[in-house]
Amino acid sequence: MWDLTPDTDLLAELPDEYTFETALADLIDNSLQAVWSNRDGERKLIRQSYMILYGYVEVKDDRVSIFDTGPGMDGGEENSIVKWGKVGASLHRSSKGLAVGGRAPYLMPYFGMFGYGGTYAAMHLGRHAIVSAKTKRSRKVYWLRLEREALLRRSGSSSNPNWKVEGGLRDPVVDEIEKSPHGSFTKVDMESKLRLPDIFKLQCKLKDIYFPYIQVNGINLTEVDGGEFAITNLHSCNGPDFVLNLHLSIEEDNTTARGPGIKKPREANARLKCVYFPIHKDKENIERILDKLKADGYGITEDFETFSRISIRRLGRLLPDARWAPLPFMKSKQRGGDRVQILKRCCLRVKCFIDTDAGFHPMPSKTDLQIHDPFTKALKDLGSDLAQKDKGVKVDIYRGRKQLTFAQLQKAYQDWVLHMHAEYDEEFNCGDDVPVWLLNASNKEALGIKSNAVRVHRAISRKGISWNSGQKVKILKGACPACHSRNMYATLEYFLLEGCEGDAGGMPMGVPDEDGCVLTVGANGAQLELHGSKSLPIIVADPEKCVAVGMDDWNRQVEKLNQKVPSTIEVLGLQQCKKLGIDGALPTKDTISAGFMPPKELVAVLRPSCFTSSCTSDYLDQKYIIKDKFEMCMDIKFRAEPAKASELEQVFSGSATHTSRRGCQGLYIFQLGCVSSLFQKAGIYSFSFSICQTSAVIATVINTAHHDIVLILLSGSCDPDLVYLCIEKFSSHKL
Secondary structure, three states: OEEOOOOHHHHHOOOOOOOHHHHHHHHHHHHHHHHHOOOOOOOOOEEEEOEEEOOEEEOOOOEEEEEEOOOOOEOOOOOEOHHHHOOOOOHHHHHHHHHOOOOOOOOOOOOOOOOOHHHHHHHHHEEEEEEEEEOOOOOOEEEEEEEHHHHHHHHOOOOOOOOEEEEEEEOOOHHHHHHOOOOOEEEEEEEEOOOOOOHHHHHHHHHHHOOOOOEEOOEEHHHOOOOHHHHHHHOOOOOOOEEEEEEEEEEEEOHHHHOOOOEEEEEEEEEEEEEEOOEEOOEEHHHHHHHHHHHOOOOOOOOOOOOOOEEEEEOOEEOOOOOOOOOHHHOOOOOOOHHHHHHHHHHOOEEEEEEEOOOOOEOOOOOOEOOOOHHHHHHHOOOOHHHHHOOOOEEEEEEOOEEEOHHHHHHHHHHHHHHHHHHHOOOOOEEOOOOEEEEOOOOHHHHOOOOOEEEEEOEEEEOOEEEEOOOEEEEOOOOOHHHOOOOEEEEEEEEEEEOOEEEEEEEEOOOOHHHOOEEEEEOOEEEEEOOOOEEEEHHHHOOOOEEEOOHHHHHHHHHHHHHHOEEEEEEOOHHHHHHOOOOOOOOOOOEOOOOOOOOOEEEEEEEEOOOOOOOOOOOOOHHHOOOOOOEEEEEEEEEOOOOOOOOOEEEEEEEEEOEEEOOEEEEEEEEOOOOOOOOOOOEEEEEEEEEOOOOOOOOOOOOOOOEEEEEEEOOOOOOOOOOOEOOOOEOOOOO
16 A cells, blocks of 8 residues: 555645646646656657547546556656655656757657646546556566545545555556567556547647647547647748747746855746738638637637637647737737738737747646746737836847847837738729729828729628628727727718728718718819718728618617717806816806906806706716817907997907816816906907817717807996896807
8 A cells, every 4th residue: 555645625626727638638748758758769659548439538438548658667766656646756846947948849848847747637537547657677567546535535534634545566468568668668547537528629639739749549640630720720821930039037046056145047938930821812811710610619719809819838738728819019009000000900810829948837737827927927028018127037039040129029020910911911802893993192191092093982892791882881899990999880982992902981970961072083083082981991891890780770870879969058157166166157147247357267068969958957967068079169259339339349269178177077168367358348248159160070060150148238337336237148059
C-alpha cells in the first residue's frame, strides 16, 4: 500500500473549464514531457486506444488508456511511482527553466509545475485508474490503483485521513514489450465515469491542442480532416505574414539563489504571426471558416465581428480558452479619413497566432495565460499607451533582425494590412442598373470618394441582397462612425462605386425630400450634390449592418422623431433659476421702473414638439428639454417712443452654447451683467431668440423663427413711487 493523500477538496472544486478534454490533456502533458527526455534513437510514442460505440467514444468497456515510452517509474527514490500520484512531487516541476528561450514555436514540452496533475486528472475522468510503469533498469512493472470513492471517503474521515492505495509488481505483457523496445514506459488505464465525446470531435480538439505532437487511435493527427486550426489555415491567403519576435524581461527578487538584495531577471519570449484572411467573391473568408465550423458541429457562437483574432500556444500546446480580442497594435487609432475606414475594415481580416516559451505562466487548468501575470499584461497591452508607460516589464520588439519602437510597430503593421488588402482582397459590388458616370467631381471629400471616375447606380446587389433607390432602411448601431451610438433610419438614394471600394448615399429620416441629394446630367457631365443627405461607406449595406424597413415601422419612427423635434424657445422663470443655482430672472411684473436692475444671467431652453405647459409640473424635466448641441442667438433692441414708429436701437447681440447646471443639460445662459444700458431708459425693450444658422447639423431641418419678449417702459420720473406700465408678451411660434 502506498500513501498518496492528496487534497480532496481540490477535486471537488475543479473549475468549470476543467472538462473531459482538459483533464485528458493534463495526462497527455505528463506523457509528452516524459518522452521528450528520451535519448536519440529511443522511441518517442504516446498512444491512446479507443473504440466507437453508438456515436460515443468508449475505451474497452468504458476505459481510456494512455501509453507513453518515456523513462518510466519504479520503486526507487529518484523515479518512484509514488511521485506520480502526489501533487508537487513530480520531477517535471524543476524542468520549466529548460524551455525558456530557443526558437519559435518553442516545441519543448517541459510543462513543469502547471496543471492539476495526474491524480486529479485521472480521478476527474474515471472511477478508478491503474498506473503501470517500468524503467530500463527494472525487470518488473510497478503499478498502483487509484480509487475515487476511497479518496472521497477519506476526506470525511477524521480518524484516518490518509489515502492508501493498492499497488505491487508484475511482469510486463507482450503488448507493453512491443511498444517499448528500449525497455521503459508509463501507462494509465481509467474506467471512465463521464460520457465521452464523439471520437472525431475529440480527435479534432486534440489535433488543435497538440498538432505536432501525438497520434490518436493510431492516426497521425495531421491526417485528421477537421479541427478549427486546419479549417482556419485553409482560408488564409498565400501572401507574406506579419511576424514579430518579442523578448520580455523583468527584475525579480531572488534572495535564496544569489544572496540578499540581489535581483535575477525573469525572461520570456514570444512569436506573433499575423495572418491575413481576405475577402473573396464578396464573402469574408472568416465567415467561410465560421460556416464550416458550425456545419461540422463545433458549437461556435461567434460571428465575423466577435470571432477571436488571437490564438495562443505555450510550448507548442494550445491554450484553448485564450480567445482574446485583437491586441492594441492591431487596431487603428486614427480618426476620420478614407484610409482609416479601410484599415478598420481590413484589420478585422487578421488573426494573430502567438507562440510563447515557458517564461509565460498559464492558469492551473492550462486553458489560458494567467491574467495578472506581468508578462500576460504586457502581451495584452502591446502597442497601447499603457504599455509605453509601463516601466516594470521591458519589451523588445523585433521584425526580422530590426528592432522596432511602438510607433514603428504600428506603422509597419498598418502598411502590411494595406498591402495585403491591395493584393489579395476581391471586393466588388454589382450595380443592377445602367450607371451614370461621375467624372472629376469637385466635391470628392463630401461624397467620400477618391477616384476621378465613379459609377452612380440606383440599384446594387451586395452579398446576395438587392438594394434600390427610395428604399427605407435601418442602419444598425455601430455599422459606421455616422451611427456609432444609435440606429439610423434613412432612405437610400444613390450608390457610388469606384473600383473595389464604394459609398452609399442616403437621406436621414427627417430631411425633407427637396433637401436630399440631387444628380444632374448636362452637356458638361454629371454632378451629384449631397445637400442634406449623407454619404456612408458601402459596407453599411452588409446584411448584418442594414435591414429593410416596412412603412408601418417607418411611420412609427417618423412620429417618434416629430415628438422630439425642437419647437419653441422658453425663458426660465425665477423658480427654475433658483433650482439651478442662478440668482435672478427677467421680471414678470405688470409694471417696471426705468433704472430696474436686470439679472446677471438669462436662461433659455429649447422645448420639443411634445411639450405643453400642462404635460408636466417640473419645467426642468430633462425629457422636455432638447439636449442636442446648438448655438442660440439673442438680440435686445430698444425703442424710445412706444406710440411712435421710431427707429430700433441695438442694445445687445450675442450667442450662447449648450451647457448644463446641477446636472440639467440643454441650458443656454446669456450674460446680462455686461449690458449696462438695459432698463435704464423708458421705452420698449424687445428680446428676440433664434437658433443660429451655424449650429450643428442634425437629421431634421429646422426653420428658424423668433420667440419675442417685449418689455415696454413708459416715460416718467425714475422715482420708485411712480408707476410704469410693463407689458410682457410671449409668442409661441414654431421653430
